[in-house]
Amino acid sequence: MTIEEIKNKLDLSVFSGQDGLSKTATGGYVSDLLSDVMGNAKEGQVWITLQTHKNIMAIASLKDIAAIIIVKDLQPSEETIEFSNKENIPLLSTSKSAFEITGQLYETFMFAKSTQEND
Amino acid sequence: MNIKFDIEGGNFSSAGLASSEVKRLLKQLNIDIKTIKRLVVAMYEAEVNIVAHAYQGEADVEINEDHIKVVFTDHGPGIDDIDLAMQKGYSTASEQVREMGFGAGMGLPNIKSHADKLNITSEVGKGTRVEIICYLNA
Numbered sequence: 001m002t003i004e005e006i007k008n009k010l011d012l013s014v015f016s017g018q019d020g021l022s023k024t025a026t027g028g029y030v031s032d033l034l035s036d037v038m039g040n041a042k043e044g045q046v047w048i049t050l051q052t053h054k055n056i057m058a059i060a061s062l063k064d065i066a067a068i069i070i071v072k073d074l075q076p077s078e079e080t081i082e083f084s085n086k087e088n089i090p091l092l093s094t095s096k097s098a099f100e101i102t103g104q105l106y107e108t109f110m111f112a113k114s115t116q117e118n119d
Numbered sequence: 120m121n122i123k124f125d126i127e128g129g130n131f132s133s134a135g136l137a138s139s140e141v142k143r144l145l146k147q148l149n150i151d152i153k154t155i156k157r158l159v160v161a162m163y164e165a166e167v168n169i170v171a172h173a174y175q176g177e178a179d180v181e182i183n184e185d186h187i188k189v190v191f192t193d194h195g196p197g198i199d200d201i202d203l204a205m206q207k208g209y210s211t212a213s214e215q216v217r218e219m220g221f222g223a224g225m226g227l228p229n230i231k232s233h234a235d236k237l238n239i240t241s242e243v244g245k246g247t248r249v250e251i252i253c254y255l256n257a
Contacts, residue, residue, distance in 0.1 A: 032220050033220050033223040033225065034167075034219070034220040034221055034223075035164065035221070035223050035225035035226050035229055036223065036225060038160050038163055038164065038229060039160060039225060039228075039229040039232070039233070043156075049220075051219065051220045053131070053219055054131075054132055055131060055134055055135065055219065055220075055221075056220075058134065058135030058136075058138075058139065058163075059135070059163070061135075061139060062135060062138055062139060062142060062159050062160075062163055063159075063160075079132065
């Protein structure tokens with residue numbers, strides 16, 4: 001599934017990093033602890049968080065994270081947006097809580113998996 | 120090949136610059152991607168530790184045929200009890216640093232689990248030396 005498809009299904013808005021929307025996402029990871037993401041997130045995952053500062057982009061870039069979803073309408077800093085554009089890692093926004101958006105993303109992945117299996 | 124990076128204490132805005140530069144370079148050198156991924160996690164955590172705790176530090180990266188060694192040295196408060204600092208969940212980070220999502224007491228354990236070798240020596244009131252080794256194709 002591409003980030004673009006996830007964006008449309010989950011009704012997310014795009015802050016920055018539009019050029020990365022065609023990338024494929026392999027799954028998701030939810031955490032607000034940066035070392036947890038550093039140690040455990042996998043390449044190609046979509047990272048759901050409430051953190052908004054520039055360091056989230058450094059981590060996303062180092063870990064080859066496909067995109068970041070910032071929850072609860074929180075606003076990323078200018079520096080975060082710049083970094084996202086530079087690295088082509090989409091920075092997405094939702095008004096929903098991490099709980100709700102994670103549930104929807106999980107369902108989306110499970111549905112895609114089940115339709116693939118039935119093909 | 121040897122490369123040196125300066126790391127400024129307290130400057131979170133530049134945290135990760137050395138790690139990403141090393142990642143870029145190792146990719147150019149066609150180093151095995153699994154080794155790059157492990158090293159980058161270990162390096163980033165060591166870099167953030169200097170930013171979060173020390174006044175000033177540096178990373179000395181040595182790329183050898185069979186391993187990569189990175190030595191982080193800093194001028195800082197030092198670590199009194201290294202065994203305690205190695206414990207998951209233990210942190211002396213400030214409230215402000217914790218609010219950013221750092222300081223969860225996972226940094227040193229992350230280095231240990233991603234690098235092949237980790238040696239820490241420290242002198243309270245002077246600084247800390249963290250040596251990380253990742254073997255290629257290990």
